[in-house]
Amino acid sequence: MSQGVTIGQASKASGIKAPTIRYYEQIQLLPSPPRSEGNRRLYDADDLRRLRFIRHARELGFEIEPIRELLALAGDPSRPCLSADSIARSHLADIDHKIARLTALRTEVARMTECAQDSAANCRVIEVLGDHSGCLHDRH
Amino acid sequence: MSQGVTIGQASKASGIKAPTIRYYEQIQLLPSPPRSEGNRRLYDADDLRRLRFIRHARELGFEIEPIRELLALAGDPSRPCLSADSIARSHLADIDHKIARLTALRTEVARMTECAQDSAANCRVIEVLGDHSGCLHDRH
DNA sequence: GCTACTTCCTCTAGCGACTAGAGGAGCAAG
């Protein structure tokens, strides 16, 4: 009976905003769904699964291209897991990189602020930004 | 004697690429420098200080608008430090937010990969992405 | 002076992943 739900319902079901769903269709991350007589998009259960998969992956910080591959792998039972695993592992390495960088930045920025509040005359923030030599690392 | 250096030299001195320097001028983060007879930009020592300040702040992850404010504060000795400090503190809070989020993601993604290599049949990566219920947190 | 080579100029378009808004059509309820 259910020939599909509208984009608004798909949006609620997946947690992805309607314009974003249309965007995903435009970049062909999602197949173009059939239309109703009044030209509305009609999504079926498979589309909704796909959307939830995408949303979940985006929330975990995967970029669109890796998600495209993961979706292809998810639909192909022949050799999915090794590739999927390597995509996930490379994403993990990415996250570790970002955490490491941000942690280094945190140290630097914290150092910059930590003795600023006692005196308004010599501003440590501006001083530090103007002179790199006070920093712990050469490359941030 | 030195009426200024060219954009290429300013680029080398500051570590900011020439197109980026022109971009900063375009968005008025930098004042338009005077030009030579042949229409080349000529930067003076103040401009170079400004550029180094910007580069350093960018390396520390400050966005352009905060840097614009910091530059204004750096040039105004009347009430610089309190505002500069609050900009830096808010940036620090930002960094902490990002680290916290990435750390949570790391856990989730690591959990996803950690038992994937033993079996190619049931792919944990794809399974986890397709079903949010296995996750530690509702919102990532 | 001539020729190469390099640097510089302006302008436009592209990246990723959306988001916002205009202007219009369909649809469901009262």
Added chain:
DNA sequence: CTTGCTCCTCTAGTCGCTAGAGGAAGTAGC
């Protein structure tokens, strides 16, 4: 029938650059 909601398409904007086209100017060697 009218009100109000959802939906449609299309374009442009976000951020911080980066890349490229097409041309002018400066520099070094002969």
